[in-house]
Amino acid sequence: xxxxxxxxxxxxxxxxxxxxxxxxxxxxxxxxxxxxxxxxxxxxxxxxxxxxxxxxxxxxxxxxxxxxxxxxxxxxxxxxxxxxxxxxxxxxxxxxxxxxxxxxxxxxxxxxxxxxxxxxxxxxxxxxxxxxxxxxxxxxxxxxxxxxxxxxxxxxxxxxxxxxxxxxxxxxxxxxxxxxxxxxxxxxxxxxxxxxxxxxxxxxxxxxxxxxxxxxxxxxxxxxxxxxxxxxxxxxxxxxxxxxxxxxxxxxxxxxxxxxxxxxxxxxxxxxxxxxxxxxxxxxxxxxxxxxxxxxxxxxxxxxxxxxxxxxxxxxxxxxxxxxxxxxx
Numbered sequence: 001x002x003x004x005x006x007x008x009x010x011x012x013x014x015x016x017x018x019x020x021x022x023x024x025x026x027x028x029x030x031x032x033x034x035x036x037x038x039x040x041x042x043x044x045x046x047x048x049x050x051x052x053x054x055x056x057x058x059x060x061x062x063x064x065x066x067x068x069x070x071x072x073x074x075x076x077x078x079x080x081x082x083x084x085x086x087x088x089x090x091x092x093x094x095x096x097x098x099x100x101x102x103x104x105x106x107x108x109x110x111x112x113x114x115x116x117x118x119x120x121x122x123x124x125x126x127x128x129x130x131x132x133x134x135x136x137x138x139x140x141x142x143x144x145x146x147x148x149x150x151x152x153x154x155x156x157x158x159x160x161x162x163x164x165x166x167x168x169x170x171x172x173x174x175x176x177x178x179x180x181x182x183x184x185x186x187x188x189x190x191x192x193x194x195x196x197x198x199x200x201x202x203x204x205x206x207x208x209x210x211x212x213x214x215x216x217x218x219x220x221x222x223x224x225x226x227x228x229x230x231x232x233x234x235x236x237x238x239x240x241x242x243x244x245x246x247x248x249x250x251x252x253x254x255x256x257x258x259x260x261x262x263x264x265x266x267x268x269x270x271x272x273x274x275x276x277x278x279x280x281x282x283x284x285x286x287x288x289x290x291x292x293x294x295x296x297x298x299x300x301x302x303x304x305x306x307x308x309x310x311x312x313x314x315x316x317x318x319x320x321x322x323x324x325x326x327x328x329x
Contacts, residue, residue, distance in 0.1 A: 001069070001070065001202060001203075001205045001207065001234075001328070001329050002069070002070040002326060002327065002328045002329075003067060003068070003069055003070075003207060003235060003237075003326070003327045003328075003329075004067065004068045004070075004324075004325070004326045004327075005066075005067050005085075005321050005322060005323060005324065005325045005326075006063060006066040006067060006068060006085030006086065006088050006089045006323060006324075007061070007063030007064045007065050007066035007067075007081075007083040007084055007085020007086070007088075007119070007323060008060060008061055008063070008065070008085075008277055008278070008279055008321040008322055008323055008325075009060075009061070009062060009063060009064050009065070009083075009115075009278070009279050009281050010064065010065065010115065010211075010212075010239070010241045010256065010278035010279060010280065010281065011064075011115050011241075011280075011281055012064065012115055012281050013062050013063060013064055013084050013281065014060075014061075014062040014279075014281040014282075014283075015062060015281075016059060016062055020059075020284060020285070023286075024056065024059075027056050028052065028056050028057075031052060031053070031056060032048075037051070055285075055289060058322065059285050059322070059323075060279060060285050060288050060320065060321075060322040060323065061322050061323025061324065062084075062323070063083060063084040063085035063087075063088060063119075063323050064083030064084045064085065064115040064116070064118065064119070065080075065081040065083040065085065065110075065115060065116050065211060065212075065277075065278060066079065066080070066081050066082060066083045066084070066085030066086045066089060066119060067079070067080045067081070067085075067209060067237065068080075068089060069182075069200055069207060071106075071180040071181075072180060072181060072202075073180060075101065075102070075103045075104060076103065076104045076105075076106065076180050077093075077103060077104070077105045077106065078106045078108070078179065078180055078182070078200075079105060079106065079107050079108065080107075080108045080110070080198060080209045081107075081108070081109060081110055081116045081117075081211075082107060082109070082116060082117045082118070082119045082120040082123065083115050083116055083117075083118060083119050084115075084118060084119045084122075085119060085323060086119030086120060086122070086123050087119050087122040087123060087124075088323070089123075090122070090123045090124035090125055091124065093124075093125065094124055099124070099125070099128060102130035102131055102132070103125065103131055103132075104131070104132045104133075104134065105125055105131065105132070105133045105134070106134050106136060106179055106180065107120075107133060107134065107135045107136065108136045108137070108198055108209075109135060109136065109137035109139070109142060109196075110189075110195045110196055110197065110198070110209075110211060110212055111139065111191060111193055111194065111195035111196065111212060112139055112141070112142065112145045112193065113192075113193065113212070114149070116212070117145060117146065117149060118149070120146060120149075121149065121150050121155050121157065125164060126162045126163070126164045126166070127162055127163045127164065128163050128164055129163040129164065130163075130164075131163070131164035131165070132164060132165045132167065133164050133165070133166050133167070134167045134168075134169055135166065135167070135168050135169065136169045136171065136177075136179070137168075137169075137170060137171065137196070138170070138171050138172070138173055138186060138188075138196045139170075139194075140170055142168050142170065143168045146159060146166075147159040147160075171186070173186070173188055173196075181202055182200045182201060182202045183200075183201045183202070184198060184199065184200055184201070185198075185199050185229075186198050186199070187199075187210075187225065187226065187229045189210065189212065189213035190213055190214045190215070190216065190255065191212045191213055191214060191255035191256075192254075192255045195211075195212040195213060195255075197209060197210035197211070197213060197226075197229065198210075199229060199233070205234050205329050206232065206233045206234055206235075207233065207234065207235045207237070207329075208229065208230055208233045208235065208236045208237065208271075209237045210226070210229075210230070210236065210237065210238055210239065211237065211238070211239040211277055211278045212239055212255060212256065212278065213239050213255070213256075213257060214247075214253070214254065214255045214256055214257055215257045215261045215265065219261060219264070219265065220264075226265055226269075227265065227268050227269050228269075230265060230266065230269035230271055231269050231270065232269070232270050232271070232272075233269065233271045233272065234272050234273060234329040235271075235272070235273050235275065235327065235329060236262075236266055236269075236271040236273070236274050236275065236315070237275045237277045237321065238257070238262040238265075238266070238274060238275065238276065238277055239256050239257050239262075239277060239278045240257060240258060240259040240261075240262045240276040240277065240278070240295070241256040241257070241258075241278045241279065241280055242256055242257070242258045242259075242280065243258055243259060243260075243291070243294075244258045244259070244260045244261075246258070247261075256278065259276055259291065259294070259295040259298070260295070260298050260302075262274055262276065262295070263295060263298055263299045263302055263315070263318070264302065266314060266315040267299070267302060267303070267306070267310075267313075267314045267315065268314075269314075270310070270312075270314045271314060271315045272314075272315060272316045272317065273315060273316065273317045273318075273319065273327070273329075274315035274317070274318045274319070275318075275319050275320075275321040275327075276291070276292065276295060276318070276319070276320050276321060277321045279320075279321075288320055289320065291320070292318065292319075292320040295318055296318050299313065299315065299318060300313070
């Protein structure tokens with residue numbers, strides 16, 4: 001089972017400016033100038049790049065929410081949310097030659113806020129006859145929102161002009177279903193307009209995609225439903241847009257959670273790998289990496305305080321989701 005992140009930012013796309021680039025260049029030049037780490041005689045640039053620390057060669061990216069779960073079949077694709085990352089997904093498949101054959105794209109929507117649907121008008125497979133796109137979701141008015149954002153003056157190409165066959169599969173809130181051999185279920189989440197998290201299970205592996213959800217004081221109560229929904233997940237993609245201080249003071253009722261809450265819920269649910277997701281768009285890479293370090297430090301502290309309940313420190317691993325990242329379980 002493989003997950004690929006195409007967009008990891010929240011609310012709106014972020015930026016990568018000349019100032020950000022120059023910061024990276026300075027760090028890399030300093031690294032390459034150090035006698036201990038400089039390029040060796042005869043070493044190719046590509047080989048040398050493999051030796052440079054990850055933080056100096058990667059950025060968290062700028063796209064809004066979009067992830068892909070490998071379906072296991074060459075002509076079907078499973079995608080969560082249609083943020084701006086969906087455009088890059090379509091471009092990548094065009095370069096890979098996927099467009100040479102008709103395919104089915106399953107799109108699972110958490111909710112209808114613009115940062116989760118704004119990539120769809122730029123999704124190249126939607127314009128190709130023979131393709132089929134099935135939009136799965138729990139909001140009854142999905143088709144209306146998809147149509148409206150492609151209605152002039154908002155967009156020059158109307159929804160009805162798309163070449164692919166577009167179907168809308170509207171589920172009931174309690175309805176579980178199957179897709180591409182995966183058993184799937186959803187949970188209603190605390191977010192303006194209501195969002196839904198998804199759990200994907202196949203051959204004993206599980207992935208949970210739970211973004212745009214604010215966990216409040218009831219998250220500490222026994223029987224909190226998300227504990228069971230997250231239970232033993234191999235991967236939990238969690239909305240950690242804010243720090244605890246921000247979530248508790250200035251962003252209350254904004255519909256997003258914090259990194260410490262992600263650690264607590266992942267620990268109680270025995271999650272193996274926690275991914276911090278839906279990053280604050282104003283946070284640069286350096287700030288987000290410090291955010292990750294703070295989260296790991298807190299996870300160690302939380303385990304120390306609660307190690308009588310479990311010998312292992314759950315989550316076993318914590319990562320910062322970034323655009324282009326691939327994870328296999």
